[in-house]
Amino acid sequence: MAVRQTCARHGRSAVHASSKFLSSRQYATETSLSEASKMLASIEKRTKDLEKNQKDLRTEIFAKISERLSTAFDLPDQSTLSPSQSTKKSVASAPPGEQFTSKRAYDKKQEQLKQVAKMGSSLRVTYDPRLAFKNPPTTSELTLPMLMAAQTHLGHATSLWNPRNSSYIFGIRDGIHIISLDATYAYLRRAARVVREVARRGGIILFVGTRDNQEQIVVKAAKMAGGYHIFDRWVPGCLTNGQQILGNCELKVVDVQDKELPDMAILLNGPSGHPVLKPDLVVCFNPLENEVCLHECGLHTVPTVGVIDTDADASRVTYPIPANDDSIRSIMLIAGVLGHAGAEGQQQRMQAAKVGKATYNMKKVREMLDSLEDMSNIRVEAREGGS
Amino acid sequence: MGRLNLAALRVRRRAIADFETGRTRMKPIWLEVVADIPPAQIFTRQQPIQHPLTKIRTKTISPPSNSDSQLPPRTSTEVTTIKPTRSKKRASQVFQPVPIRYEEDELRKQFYSDHPWELARPRVVLETSGDNYTHRDYSRNVRSPSAQLNGESVVQRQLYLLHNVPDIKESQAYDMARKEFYAHRLREEIERRVAAEEAEAVGADFGPSINQRSIELENKTYDEWARWSRQTVIENMQKSAAFTGQMLEGGGGAGGFGDAVAQGSDGQVGGKGFAVQ
Numbered sequence: 001m002a003v004r005q006t007c008a009r010h011g012r013s014a015v016h017a018s019s020k021f022l023s024s025r026q027y028a029t030e031t032s033l034s035e036a037s038k039m040l041a042s043i044e045k046r047t048k049d050l051e052k053n054q055k056d057l058r059t060e061i062f063a064k065i066s067e068r069l070s071t072a073f074d075l076p077d078q079s080t081l082s083p084s085q086s087t088k089k090s091v092a093s094a095p096p097g098e099q100f101t102s103k104r105a106y107d108k109k110q111e112q113l114k115q116v117a118k119m120g121s122s123l124r125v126t127y128d129p130r131l132a133f134k135n136p137p138t139t140s141e142l143t144l145p146m147l148m149a150a151q152t153h154l155g156h157a158t159s160l161w162n163p164r165n166s167s168y169i170f171g172i173r174d175g176i177h178i179i180s181l182d183a184t185y186a187y188l189r190r191a192a193r194v195v196r197e198v199a200r201r202g203g204i205i206l207f208v209g210t211r212d213n214q215e216q217i218v219v220k221a222a223k224m225a226g227g228y229h230i231f232d233r234w235v236p237g238c239l240t241n242g243q244q245i246l247g248n249c250e251l252k253v254v255d256v257q258d259k260e261l262p263d264m265a266i267l268l269n270g271p272s273g274h275p276v277l278k279p280d281l282v283v284c285f286n287p288l289e290n291e292v293c294l295h296e297c298g299l300h301t302v303p304t305v306g307v308i309d310t311d312a313d314a315s316r317v318t319y320p321i322p323a324n325d326d327s328i329r330s331i332m333l334i335a336g337v338l339g340h341a342g343a344e345g346q347q348q349r350m351q352a353a354k355v356g357k358a359t360y361n362m363k364k365v366r367e368m369l370d371s372l373e374d375m376s377n378i379r380v381e382a383r384e385g386g387s
Numbered sequence: 388m389g390r391l392n393l394a395a396l397r398v399r400r401r402a403i404a405d406f407e408t409g410r411t412r413m414k415p416i417w418l419e420v421v422a423d424i425p426p427a428q429i430f431t432r433q434q435p436i437q438h439p440l441t442k443i444r445t446k447t448i449s450p451p452s453n454s455d456s457q458l459p460p461r462t463s464t465e466v467t468t469i470k471p472t473r474s475k476k477r478a479s480q481v482f483q484p485v486p487i488r489y490e491e492d493e494l495r496k497q498f499y500s501d502h503p504w505e506l507a508r509p510r511v512v513l514e515t516s517g518d519n520y521t522h523r524d525y526s527r528n529v530r531s532p533s534a535q536l537n538g539e540s541v542v543q544r545q546l547y548l549l550h551n552v553p554d555i556k557e558s559q560a561y562d563m564a565r566k567e568f569y570a571h572r573l574r575e576e577i578e579r580r581v582a583a584e585e586a587e588a589v590g591a592d593f594g595p596s597i598n599q600r601s602i603e604l605e606n607k608t609y610d611e612w613a614r615w616s617r618q619t620v621i622e623n624m625q626k627s628a629a630f631t632g633q634m635l636e637g638g639g640g641a642g643g644f645g646d647a648v649a650q651g652s653d654g655q656v657g658g659k660g661f662a663v664q
Contacts, residue, residue, distance in 0.1 A: 148517045164429060167429075193424055194424050197417075315393060316395055
């Protein structure tokens with residue numbers, strides 16, 4: 001009756017708790033009284049031992065600390081003493097093996113450690129996943145096995161394919177399309193040539209790779225090719241609405257030998273502004289996510305290079321590179337090759353510049369500068385006439 | 388944008404048109420580049436690359452009966468090509484890629500169906516430079532230099548035998564490769580055990596073994612069950628004690644009895660009874 005009432009008042013948890021208590025009581029009755037007393041005695045003994053240990057430890061720690069303090073504060077005083085005396089004292093205080101009585105002993109220990117360090121096994125044939133990043137191959141060094149090892153041949157599931165890529169596809173294996181390595185090789189070389197030539201003519205090359213973990217790859221490629229990079233997001237309208245988005249960006253004006261021309265920079269960065277620069281080549285590592293970017297490039301006649309997987313649309317870019325765009329290793333290799341090509345082009349440009357030649361048409365540059373000067377003069381005249 | 392957008396492919400044409408109509412004042416610097424290196428042809432539908440299955444076998448050629456019989460028997464390599472069995476292709480499938488097939492596929496299938504647990508072992512699938520296969524050599528036995536011993540070794544060894552041993556059957560090659568594999572696996576196992584023993588002899592501690600761990604878990608489960616059963620027994624006893632107590636107290640004998648019956652037949656009804664009280 002009592003149990004039922006508590007149940008009604010407190011719900012089932014109360015009954016559960018009470019039964020828990022009962023069950024624990026059941027266990028308690030199983031152990032005899034003598035055993036319990038024994039256990040109590042042992043616990044008491046244990047606690048006493050622990051306390052004793054604690055006391056010992058405490059005294060030891062205090063002793064050590066006081067010793068350290070004394071040595072730290074006494075050191076300047078001890079410096080007046082002879083070195084042999086001071087060493088003797090330290091040896092007496094410190095445990096044996098940690099302190100050295102002489103420099104000879106110290107040297108001996110160091111020699112021993114050196115010998116021991118050589119022991120054990122060493123791995124000779126190892127794989128470094130960042131090798132293609134640190135030391136990317138040039139176009140001439142590129143081989144088909146390299147492309148295969150970098151997984152550039154792996155496409156998407158056959159159901160996801162874009163039939164426009166049918167000429168790049170080698171076959172079907174385990175439900176995915178395999179991209180032909182021959183096609184990848186040929187198209188990559190072609191794209192690398194484009195990058196090299198544009199870099200040689202002093203064009204602006206923009207590397208776009210906005211997937212996760214592509215940041216370092218994109219930056220490295222841009223650095224190598226003397227280009228620019230985007231790794232977070234292509235702001236829609238950078239080309240179609242460039243004057244609004246990039247109009248206030250500062251301009252760096254350089255001469256043939258890449259030396260800065262501050263006067264020209266002032267002229268261009270002035271209140272009259274400057275037309276927004278358009279890239280001369282856009283290299284996109286993930287065309288699927290950057291459709292807007294490629295669309296704008298198409299509208300503004302900017303040639304594009306893109307890594308086209310089996311599910312991407314090859315007509316979005318001017319120079320497709322049929323390859324796996326989901327593998328970081330694959331992108332690393334492709335970006336490395338393109339970066340190298342860009343570096344080669346920049347090198348050729350600089351070599352020509354040393355002789356005093358420009359690899360691009362200077363006449364047009366002069367025309368542009370003249371027109372800019374005219375424009376600024378007109379403004380000045382207009383202002384003077386107005387006042 | 389559902390239609391074909393050829394803007395990217397026609398950048399050069401567009402740039403020239405822009406310049407000629409005076410829309411842009413200068414030709415872009417990349418104009419010559421795109422002229423020198425034209426964009427690739429796309430949308431051209433070519434016949435897909437065919438992948439016929441080829442099998443290589445070595446056969447002995449018995450010397451002709453009329454010639455001198457003391458000549459040693461010669462061997463020749465035969466390459467047979469098996470075309471896919473698909474007889475008729477629909478017009479829409481003509482340009483679709485074709486499955487890639489290799490001779491090893493069947494051998495691999497057989498090995499892994501006979502040894503499914505081989506698939507559960509960890510495997511290295513990393514290609515370091517792409518030409519790892521050049522270091523492989525299955526001519527001596529199933530164990531190749533610089534390769535892990537696994538099902539793939541058996542398949543490659545079997546393939547080597549099929550290609551090079553005259554008049555060998557697939558089953559014979561399979562048995563040879565398989566038995567070599569078993570011997571090597573056994574050897575590996577023994578090596579591992581000896582290494583563990585040696586390590587233990589010089590003070591290594593690998594923790595409790597799998598058996599010890601499983602026994603511990605089993606004991607834990609038994610103990611838990613014992614605790615639960617004790618509790619259940621007590622709860623049941625208490626329940627029954629409560630009912631009998633009510634009956635004996637007799638605060639309305641018939642009603643009490645009715646309650647007990649109700650609880651026995653249906654727990655929910657009994658529960659309601661509690662709430663009313």
